[in-house]
Structures are given as C-alpha cells and as structure tokens.
Amino acid sequence: MAVGHDESTASLTEPRLHLGCQACGAMLVLEPALRTTRCPYCAAPAVVERPPRPGVPEPAFALGFALTHAAAKENVSRWLRSRSLFCRSGIRSAEPGDVHGVYVPAFLYSALAKSSFRATIGEDYQEQESYTTTENGKTVRRTRTVTRTEWRPLQGELEGYVADVLVTASNGLRNEELEALEPFDFRALARYTPALVSGWVAEEPSLTREACLKGARSEVGERVLKRLAGLMPGDSHRDLSHDTRLDWESLDVCLLPVWVLPVRYAEGEAPLRVLVNGQTGEVHGEAPISTWKVLIAVLVGLLLVLGGVLYARGGVG
Amino acid sequence: MSEAARVAPCERCECELEADDLRCPICGLSTPPPEREEATRERAKVVRCESCGAAVEYSVEAKAPRCDYCGAVTHVEMTVDPVDQAQRWLPFTVDPKAANQALAGFLGRKAFFRPSGLAQEAALESMKPLWWPAWVFKAGVQVSWTADSDAGSGRSDWAPHAGRTRLDFTNILVPASRGLKVEECNTLTPRYRFELGENEGRGPEEASVERFEATRSGARKAVLQEVERLAREHVQESGDIPGRRFRNVHVAVALSSLRTTRWALPVYVLAYRYRGKPYRVLVHGHDAELVFGESPISAWRVLGVVVAALIVLIAVLYFTGMR
Numbered sequence: 001m002a003v004g005h006d007e008s009t010a011s012l013t014e015p016r017l018h019l020g021c022q023a024c025g026a027m028l029v030l031e032p033a034l035r036t037t038r039c040p041y042c043a044a045p046a047v048v049e050r051p052p053r054p055g056v057p058e059p060a061f062a063l064g065f066a067l068t069h070a071a072a073k074e075n076v077s078r079w080l081r082s083r084s085l086f087c088r089s090g091i092r093s094a095e096p097g098d099v100h101g102v103y104v105p106a107f108l109y110s111a112l113a114k115s116s117f118r119a120t121i122g123e124d125y126q127e128q129e130s131y132t133t134t135e136n137g138k139t140v141r142r143t144r145t146v147t148r149t150e151w152r153p154l155q156g157e158l159e160g161y162v163a164d165v166l167v168t169a170s171n172g173l174r175n176e177e178l179e180a181l182e183p184f185d186f187r188a189l190a191r192y193t194p195a196l197v198s199g200w201v202a203e204e205p206s207l208t209r210e211a212c213l214k215g216a217r218s219e220v221g222e223r224v225l226k227r228l229a230g231l232m233p234g235d236s237h238r239d240l241s242h243d244t245r246l247d248w249e250s251l252d253v254c255l256l257p258v259w260v261l262p263v264r265y266a267e268g269e270a271p272l273r274v275l276v277n278g279q280t281g282e283v284h285g286e287a288p289i290s291t292w293k294v295l296i297a298v299l300v301g302l303l304l305v306l307g308g309v310l311y312a313r314g315g316v317g
Numbered sequence: 318m319s320e321a322a323r324v325a326p327c328e329r330c331e332c333e334l335e336a337d338d339l340r341c342p343i344c345g346l347s348t349p350p351p352e353r354e355e356a357t358r359e360r361a362k363v364v365r366c367e368s369c370g371a372a373v374e375y376s377v378e379a380k381a382p383r384c385d386y387c388g389a390v391t392h393v394e395m396t397v398d399p400v401d402q403a404q405r406w407l408p409f410t411v412d413p414k415a416a417n418q419a420l421a422g423f424l425g426r427k428a429f430f431r432p433s434g435l436a437q438e439a440a441l442e443s444m445k446p447l448w449w450p451a452w453v454f455k456a457g458v459q460v461s462w463t464a465d466s467d468a469g470s471g472r473s474d475w476a477p478h479a480g481r482t483r484l485d486f487t488n489i490l491v492p493a494s495r496g497l498k499v500e501e502c503n504t505l506t507p508r509y510r511f512e513l514g515e516n517e518g519r520g521p522e523e524a525s526v527e528r529f530e531a532t533r534s535g536a537r538k539a540v541l542q543e544v545e546r547l548a549r550e551h552v553q554e555s556g557d558i559p560g561r562r563f564r565n566v567h568v569a570v571a572l573s574s575l576r577t578t579r580w581a582l583p584v585y586v587l588a589y590r591y592r593g594k595p596y597r598v599l600v601h602g603h604d605a606e607l608v609f610g611e612s613p614i615s616a617w618r619v620l621g622v623v624v625a626a627l628i629v630l631i632a633v634l635y636f637t638g639m640r
Contacts, residue, residue: 019361023372028361037361044372046361060347061339064393065377101377110345112329112571123465123473150472156479158461159571161330163345187534188380191339191350191394195382198364199374233463233477233565248329252347 022046033171035059035103035202047194047202056205059192060252062103063184065200065259065278069099072259072276079274079283080263086294087287090265097262097271101278103202103255104173107209109216110163115224115244117156121234122149149236158231158242162223167215169205169253173275175215180284181277184256188279197255205253213251220246332456332575335533337397342537343572351394367391401450401493401529401536403581407513409446409520411605416444416585419605420598424589424612432615435591442588442595446524446602448581450493451502453511454540456575458484460548462568468560475564480557484548490580491543493529493536497584501599501609508604509582520583520602529579540577544570 014032021028023044030037036047052058067075076096083092130143164186168178190196205212224244232240257278262271263285274285324334327341327348340347364373366384373391376383382391411419425436432438460482465475488511492502518526531539549568552558558566583602588595591613598610 017359019359022361022363030361044363045374046363048359049356049362050359051356060350064375064380066380068377108347112344121465121477123470123475123477125473127472148472152471152477154463154477154479156461156463157481158569159459159481160461160569161344161571163340187396187398189339189396193393194362195364195373195391196375196393198372198382227569231461231463231567231569233465233479233567234475248344248346250329250346 017048019046019048033204033206035204036197036200038199045199047198049194055208057209057251057253059105059255061108061189062192062196062255063186063188063257063279064190064196065101065257066188067257067259067276067278067281069101069259071281072278073099073261075276075281075283076261076263076274076285079285080287083287084289086289086297088265088269088290091263091272091287094263094265094272096274097264100260101200102172102258102260103197103200104178104258105169105203105205105253106166106178106256107169107205107212107216108252108254109165109167109213109220109250110161111220111246111249113158113160113162113220113224113244113246115158115228115242117158117228117240117242119154119228119232119237119240120151121154121232122151122236122238124149124235151238152234154233158224158228160227162220165216165219165223166254166256167212167219169207169212170203171206172203173258177275177284178256181256181258181275181282183280184277185279189254192253192255202255209251213249216251217246220244326574330571330573330575332572333577337394339394339396342534343575364391398532398534400532401452401579403448403450403518403526403529404579405514405516406448406518406581407509407511407583407603408515408518409524409583409602410513411583411585411600411602413444413446413521413585415605416446416587416600417441419585419600419608420444420587420589423598423608423610428612430614430618431612432591432618435613439589439591439596442590444588445586446521447496447584447586448518448520448524448526449497449502449584450527450529451506451580451582452491452493452536452540452577453580454489454491454543454575454577455485455487456540456544457573458486458544458548459571459573460484460552460568461570462548462552462557462566464552464558464563464566466558466560466563468558470560478558478560482552482555482557484551486544486547489543489547491539493531493539493579494527495530496527496586497599504609505582505584505599505601505607508601508607510603511580513603514580518581524583526581536577536579540575541570541572544572 017030019028021039024042026041028037038045073096124147126145126147128143129146132139132141168175259276259278261274263274264271276283324336326333327346329346330344332343338348366373366389368389369387371384371386373382373384379390424439463479466478469476490506548570585600587598596611601607
C-alpha cells in the first residue's frame with residue numbers, strides 16, 4: 001500500500017526564515033523546507049538550528065554521501081544509454097545536467113510485531129486413477145498416478161521485530177521513488193550532527209509524523225506477510241491473512257543521501273528527473289515512453305502477422 | 318558476566334548494548350542520544366574546524382566532514398563494528414609438564430589399529446599453550462514454529478500444525494576459533510569451569526591468544542544462527558510437534574535479554590612427529606585427563622584385517638556354494 005495522505009493536512013508549512021550569516025553578517029533568506037544554506041556573499045556553509053517544534057522531529061541519524069558527483073553522473077549516463085528503444089527520442093542520447101546532492105529526510109521505523117495468522121495449507125498426496133485411451137484403434141482402460149492436494153486450515157501466532165523500515169518524510173521524494181532507491185547501507189549510519197550536512201542541501205521533513213507512520217505500518221504489514229509466507233508448512237498455501245498488533249513503535253528522522261539530476265532530452269519538454277542513491281549508485285527515473293514509437297511498432301507487428309497469415313493461406317491454397 | 322562498564326540494556330528487547338551502539342542490533346530501537354544543548358532561537362550555524370577554525374563541509378572523498386584548509390576530519394558518531402576482544406579469561410590449571418605427560422599417556426594408549434611402537438618412536442615437535450576464543454550467551458527466545466506431521470492427517474500423510482514456545486538459553490557457547498575444529502571445541506567445552514573466570518589471562522609465559530577474527534556484527538550473527546539452530550532442535554526434540562513423524566519444520570525467533578560474553582579458553586595444542594608425518598593432539602587446559610587428537614594408523618594391521626575379512630568372505634562363499 002502507498003502512503004495515503006492528504007497533502008493539505010499532511011504537509012508542514014512554515015514562513016521563510018531571515019537569519020544573519022555567522023561568517024560575514026549578511027542576511028540569509030531561508031526556505032522553510034531547507035536545513036542548510038550557503039551565504040551568497042562569503043560562500044560560508046551554514047546549518048540551521050531551530051528550537052524544538054511540536055510535530056517536527058529533529059533528525060536523529062544521517063547516512064553520508066559515499067558516491068562522488070562524477071560517479072553519479074556517469075551512472076546516469078550509463079542508465080540513459082540502457083533505456084528502451086520505445087522511450088521518447090533524445091533520452092538515450094541526452095546528457096545529464098547539473099548534479100545536486102540532497103539529504104532527503106525519511107523516517108526510520110521499527111516495532112515489535114505480534115501477529116495472528118490464518119492460512120489454508122495444501123498437503124499433496126498421490127492416488128491411482130483409471131482412465132480410458134485408444135491404443136491401436138482399440139479403447140483400453142489404464143491406470144496412472146496423479147498428485148492431488150488436500151487443503152487444511154491452519155492458524156497460529158508469530159512474534160518478531162521489524163526494523164529498518166524507511167518511509168519518505170519529504171514532499172520532494174515520493175515513497176515509490178525512495179523504494180526504488182533502496183536499499184541503503186545502515187552499517188554506515190551516523191548520529192546526526194550539523195557537520196554531516198554542512199555544505200550540502202539538506203531538507204527538513206515536510207510530511208507529518210502521522211502521515212509517515214501510516215506508510216510505515218503498511219510496509220510492516222507487507223513484510224510480516226512475506227515472513228509468514230516463508231513460515232508456512234505444507235507443499236503449498238493460499239488465503240494467507242494476518243492480524244498484526246504493533247508494539248513499541250519507534251520512528252526516527254534519518255537524512256538520506258540522494259543525487260538529483262535533471263535530464264533535458266527535448267526542447268519545450270519538462271526535464272526528466274533522475275535520482276541516484278548517494279551510497280550505492282542505484283539509479284531511478286521514469287523515462288517517458290513515445291506513444292508514436294509504440295503505435296508504429298504495433299502496426300508493423302500487425303502487418304507482419306497479417307502478411308504471414310495471407311502468405312500461409314496463399315501457400316496452402 | 319562482563320566486568321566492563323555496563324551500558325543500560327535496550328528498552329524494547331532488553332538486550333545488552335555496547336557503549337557505542339547507535340541502535341539495538343537485535344530489534345533496531347535507537348539508543349538515547351547524548352545530551353545536546355537545544356537551540357533557543359533560530360540561527361544559521363557555521364560548523365567550524367576543530368583544528369583551525371575554518372568552515373567545515375562534508376567531503377564525499379573522506380566520507381566525513383573535512384576542513385578544506387588544514388585537512389582535519391571532524392569526528393562523527395558512527396556505527397562501529399570493531400573486532401571482538403576477550404572480556405573473561407579462564408586460567409591454565411594444567412601446567413606444561415602435566416600436558417606433556419598427558420600426551421605420553423595418549424600415545425601409550427592401546428588401540429588395535431595403532432602402530433605398536435608409537436609411544437617410543439613419536440617425537441614431540443611443539444607444545445603451544447593457547448587461549449581460544451568463544452562467545453557465551455544467554456537469552457530469552459520466543460519461538461514461533463510450523464510443521465507438517467502425521468497427527469490429524471487425512472488423505473495426505475501430512476497435516477499442518479503451528480505453535481509457540483518460550484525458551485530460556487543460559488551459558489550457550491559458540492566457538493569463534495579458526496584454528497580449532499567445531500567438534501574439537503565441543504569436546505573441550507563441557508570440562509571448563511567458568512566460575513574460575515578472571516579479567517586477565519593467567520598461564521604459562523609462552524601462552525598465546527587466538528584473536529576473535531569476527532567483528533561485533535559477525536559475533537551477533539553467529540549467536541543468532543546458534544539460537545535459531547537450538548530453537549529448531551528444541552522444537553523437533555521436545556515433542557511440541559504432535560504425532561510421530563514430521564517434516565517442513567520452520568521456526569522464527571524473537572530474542573530478548575541477550576547477554577554475550579567473550580571468553581578466552583585454555584588448551585594445549587601439541588604436535589608430534591611419527592615416521593616423518595606430523596600429528597596434532599589437544600590437552601584440555603583445565604583437565605589433563607581430556608586428551609584427544611590424531612594418531613597414526615598401522616598400515617600392516619589394516620591390511621591384516623582386510624585380508625582376514627576377505628578370507629572369511631571367500632570361505633563363506635565357498636561353503637555356501639558347495640551346498
């Protein structure tokens with residue numbers, strides 16, 4: 001299930017900040033969605049510190065960038081070249097634009113999941129079956145061994161921890177996009193400190209805790225189902241369902257390293273946004289498909305089929 | 318069991334935490350952050366280099382915040398995964414002389430396939446007192462299991478079953494040694510008296526320490542695998558699964574209150590040479606009566622047995638054929 005949230009109530013909105021640069025004293029104007037800035041006069045990197053705000057948790061952790069911007073650009077070029085032939089013209093030969101490294105906020109969720117499950121388990125057995133067949137023009141009776149399945153109900157309980165569940169806390173990165181960039185390597189997790197994001201763009205959480213919690217819970221539900229599927233006995237199973245209670249939920253804001261590249265592939269078209277996991281180099285983007293190319297391919301396919309049929313008929317006739 | 322400064326256990330699963338854990342390695346709950354002064358008003362802070370005072374930025378190349386002017390890297394609290402170190406040591410209570418005698422006793426033991434002159438001809442090549450590494454853990458485990466068994470079966474031979482059981486493991490040893498085989502470690506383990514544990518190694522001067530080669534996360538993985546293995550074994554052997562026969566046993570475990578201690582355990586590793594070939598024998602560091610290892614096999618005696626068996630076989634075939 002996707003994170004279901006109403007943009008008007010789930011997003012956080014705040015006014016712009018006017019703060020003095022600690023290096024040169026110039027006035028910095030900060031977008032509320034950003035945690036970092038760079039002074040336009042002295043180029044000093046600054047990280048915003050705010051007093052605690054209700055409903056907006058401070059980042060607890062951050063994963064630092066491990067992939068250089070040159071490597072990110074190279075990964076995207078390779079990714080563009082490997083796109084399908086049916087993509088819009090110019091995508092496969094496009095050059096990625098400026099690369100921006102952004103620390104995107106996400107919620108890192110864990111809980112103790114106590115599930116009651118029900119399933120129908122298939123236990124195979126074999127039996128002899130008699131059938132009739134024609135041999136040398138005569139109808140004969142034969143027997144054969146067939147495998148049948150006996151379906152039996154099963155219910156039980158499963159208790160376990162579910163950790164490392166990530167859901168986006170940013171309006172700028174959809175949860176599907178985050179899932180496409182996963183996994184992140186949590187062995188490199190660091191406790192958040194302003195030095196980790198200094199000089200980089202770091203976003204503030206723009207989605208509420210409640211909206212993210214809903215998304216995290218639905219992801220836990222999927223993980224529990226997968227775990228249960230692996231636990232089922234028998235030769236097969238169906239109708240697996242569970243009722244899961246989540247205790248000891250914990251939610252921490254973690255800043256994730258993401259390279260963002262706009263790719264301009266045609267005049268007058270909005271650039272294609274490509275994302276790169278700043279740790280692993282995994283690339284994600286939604287290259288638009290050309291309707292004309294698909295249509296032509298379908299037509300050519302149909303003509304070939306038609307031609308083949310006509311040829312076959314002509315050949316037979 | 319550890320004497321080291323204790324860190325409060327995880328609030329969620331009550332498992333033991335190390336001082337530098339950012340999250341509980343078992344359940345993933347974040348550890349409480351160190352006290353930090355809260356900002357009273359908004360400000361745009363410039364992070365300064367601790368060495369030269371210049372503005373610091375995060376560097377991808379250094380994978381840490383680094384000062385462009387002096388190159389100093391700012392310390393960040395990271396997830397660490399150090400190689401394990403022994404916390405508790407068992408002293409050698411068997412001295413080298415006694416170990417040597419134990420070897421002589423081992424070589425003098427009568428066994429049919431052993432060469433008769435082994436005790437006289439074997440030459441001691443080396444004797445190494447050694448502490449081998451092991452983890453000893455205790456934990457509470459909630460085990461959920463499913464299996465097929467013959468109980469309640471219908472048309473098929475099998476019917477599905479599921480259940481839950483709570484187990485408490487205490488003082489379970491998981492060998493971490495690369496030098497000793499698992500079977501050797503399992504033979505040595507029951508004779509150790511863990512109540513004699515000390516904070517430092519005490520034994521012969523030349524005694525060496527086999528280091529833990531696994532990192533902290535590797536240790537936790539090994540312990541978890543052992544918990545799963547033991548849980549599976551328990552479910553299969555305790556009679557929890559109804560019926561006489563079963564298959565497809567699946568277990569899922571949720572750990573709580575895990576405490577692991579890293580031990581260094583004494584053993585003598587002796588090498589002797591017999592007719593140009595080396596053999597290895599272990600003498601327990603606490604109990605010289607436990608001696609085991611490799612010994613040569615007399616090729617003549619094996620040949621004798623094979624020939625005798627062949628003669629018997631031929632004779633049997635001959636007499637049965639005559640009837």
